Amino acid sequence: MGERAYNFGAGPAMMPDAVIERVAREWQDFRGEGYSAMELGHRSEHFADILARAKADLRALLDVPESHHILFLHGGATPHFAMVPLNLAQPGESADYIHTGYWSDKAMAEASALVNVRIAASAADSEFDRVPDRAGWQLDPAAAYVHICSNETIGGVEYDGDPDTGNVPLVADMSSNILSRPIDVARYGLIYAGAQKNIGPAGLAIVIVRDDLLERVRAGVPSVMKYARHVEWDSMYNTPAAFAIWVAGLVFEHVRKAGGVTEMARISVEKAQKIYAAIDASSLYINRIQPASRSRMNVPFFLREPRLEQRFLDGARRRGLLNLKGHRATGGMRASLYNAMPLAGAQALADYMTEFERKNG
Structure with a gap:
């Protein structure tokens, strides 16, 4: 396989590399x-x-x-x-x-x-x-x-x-x-x-x-x-x-x-925490869900400045962070963090969000 992008699409979604190779x-x-x-x-x-x-x-x-x-x-x-x-x-x-x-x-x-x-x-x-x-x-x-x-x-x-x-x-x-x-x-x-x-x-x-x-x-x-x-x-x-x-x-x-659903649960919490931490530390991004009910699988968020949305998506695509546009019913952004999304993908998105806010916030 060539250089692997991180596909944050809500479904059809990212598949494990080992399965794709098989x-x-x-x-x-x-x-x-x-x-x-x-x-x-x-x-x-x-x-x-x-x-x-x-x-x-x-x-x-x-x-x-x-x-x-x-x-x-x-x-x-x-x-x-x-x-x-x-x-x-x-x-x-x-x-x-x-x-x-x-x-x-x-x-x-x-x-x-x-x-x-x-x-x-x-x-x-x-x-x-x-x-x-x-x-x-x-x-x-x-x-x-x-x-x-x-x-x-x-x-x-x-x-x-x-x-x-x-x-x-x-x-x-x-x-x-x-x-x-x-x-x-x-x-x-x-x-x-x-x-x-x-x-x-x-x-x-x-x-x-x-x-x-x-x-x-x-x-x-x-x-x-x-x-x-x-x-x-x-x-x-x-x-x-x-x-x-x-x-x-x-x-x-x-x-x-890979360790079964217990290991999937552990990793999913870690992935989601990276994105929510970037949102909660931000003055640019908004997540409207009460913390106790926040999804580990799908993280919707909005930019306080909607005019920056396309710039955010364009920059994400250049970094191989794909399919972050929110659902047509809601707009905004959405990062889906299913099992096949590696921890490195969540980290890459969190880093990009922080960098984008530093340059555009």
């Missing part, structure tokens, strides 16, 4: 078979081995109990905004949602046509600058499930643990922080995550679902939207995203060799 080696000649990794047959012995290893490695990384199934499905996280209520709630039932920003809002909007959405807690009155304190959640013990977005990629707020919802199944969209810290999977009824941030290529979703919840699917749901059907077919009810699953498996292997 993919490059097998792009044209997969395991010496004489065909490309893109041509990997999903009925081949190779793919059966890949799928089994990927599931086993993910189960080990997250300590997934045997009560939960692991699925590799198409389409990223967004289809599960609808699949969750279709599979876990009967028509007329209600579900509790914790409203923490853009993606939890999207999940609620999609689910509202399929289930009675109750907002059990919201940070809207503080412009989503925090995760609502658990003590203030108004949960319904008769709800079909409680839904959270464990890390808001755009707003930059993150839960600091696994909330207790009692006997009501907890459902979490973990698209942007899965594999970045240990989690108590047994506390969740269902976890779903788009792969394109901490796992692999876009277009793949990981689902971890508790076995007893498979029976809740409502009548009339198309087979391809039934979690139970995908469990029955071992993620192969329709042709799986074989290449994406292979790459995901390489990432799981890489994370295990």
Whole structure:
């Protein structure tokens, strides 16, 4: 590989160098078979081995109990905004949602046509600058499930643990922080995550679902939207995203060799602290999130002088610090610090921010 840029994009995101190098080696000649990794047959012995290893490695990384199934499905996280209520709630039932920003809002909007959405807690009155304190959640013990977005990629707020919802199944969209810290999977009824941030290529979703919840699917749901059907077919009810699953498996292997999610958590805190320290010591940069809810994965920030934004981005690009422009819904800047972002990348950005302010502040 040539000189490596630091890609701070929110997803599709930076991938581990070791994984990219492995993919490059097998792009044209997969395991010496004489065909490309893109041509990997999903009925081949190779793919059966890949799928089994990927599931086993993910189960080990997250300590997934045997009560939960692991699925590799198409389409990223967004289809599960609808699949969750279709599979876990009967028509007329209600579900509790914790409203923490853009993606939890999207999940609620999609689910509202399929289930009675109750907002059990919201940070809207503080412009989503925090995760609502658990003590203030108004949960319904008769709800079909409680839904959270464990890390808001755009707003930059993150839960600091696994909330207790009692006997009501907890459902979490973990698209942007899965594999970045240990989690108590047994506390969740269902976890779903788009792969394109901490796992692999876009277009793949990981689902971890508790076995007893498979029976809740409502009548009339198309087979391809039934979690139970995908469990029955071992993620192969329709042709799986074989290449994406292979790459995901390489990432799981890489994370295990690098120390697992405990080590990822340690490094993620260190990376985020470097950026937040540069912001907090500054009179030019602003982060609006309460410190206790600040995301380790996505750090949004704004310049007090918006006229300097393009100059900041241009200077960053010249230094190989890429894709720092904020989401179109918010503007400003955003640095995504997923697992594949090395500590040196966070340090390089923090140094550049300090230098830019010295010259332009």
